[in-house]
Amino acid sequence: MFKTYLRFKTMFGRARVYQVEDDAGESVRLLEVGRIVQSGTYVSDERCYDLVFEYLKKYDLLFDGRDVRRICVLGCGGYDYPEHLIAHHPEVTVDAVEIDPAITSIAQRYFFLDRLIEEFETERTGRLNLICADALDYLQAPGPSYDAIVNDCFDAGTPPAHLTTLAFAESIRSRLSPGGIYLTNVVAAPAFLEEQIALLESTFEHVRAFPCSDDYLTEPDNVIVAACKTTA
Secondary structure (H helix, E strand, O other): OOEEEEEEEEOOEEEEEEEEEOOOOOEEEEEEEOOEEEEEEEOOOOOOOOOOOHHHHHHHHHHOOOOOOEEEEEOOOOOHHHHHHHHHOOOOEEEEEEOOHHHHHHHHHHOOHHHHHHHOOHHHHOOEEEEEOOHHHHHHOOOOOEEEEEEOOOEOOEOOHHHOOHHHHHHHHHHEEEEEEEEEEEEEOHHHHHHHHHHHHOOOOEEEEEEOOOOOOOOOEEEEEEEEOOOO
16 A cells, blocks of 8 residues: 655656555655656655665675775666765765756655755765766766766666667766776666677676576566776
8 A cells, every 4th residue: 555645747757756665564755757666765764864675785886895985876866875875885975967856856855865965964065966967968078087887867667778878888987987887777678788788898898797686587677787997
């Protein structure tokens, strides 16, 4: 059972915010856009910055054996992962790139983003920068280098076509520091996944896929693909 709280218009279709209980009986608030669940947050004060979805937890691979200080998150939805980074990794600064201001407004009011900004004083410290822009446009403009770039951009459940191209992969690489890592969530059939891996292999020195379930070879599911830049 769930209760719909509010409905919104966004760039990518109708959005709604509603609340459910997870398997442990904890209340979880969900953001659904175009009938696809985009984000989730625990409602309790103690867990509001904890990650709900397993695939997002895999993004913390970026910390394995790396000194990560500056991170760019592309496609923020309810700002699940930027909030997790700010709350649980005090050493990092996050540039959060979201194309739709309506989505950011929803996150501010219903997914604890305003609370996080105030609690961690991010406007004073500069640890969280909210950037309204298309991901490719942002990467191709002059800007800082990153230790890690995380891509979670979706349009009605599929990645925008212009973010699956060689130009996009090259833009990612150009904004990574030597030793930096790029992580992207691929939710697609195996053929598309293999295409994206091959594309990244043409641009990066090391590429590896991390499936988030056991059936990824036969059914579309979340697969985290990591690409590492080892040279300048």
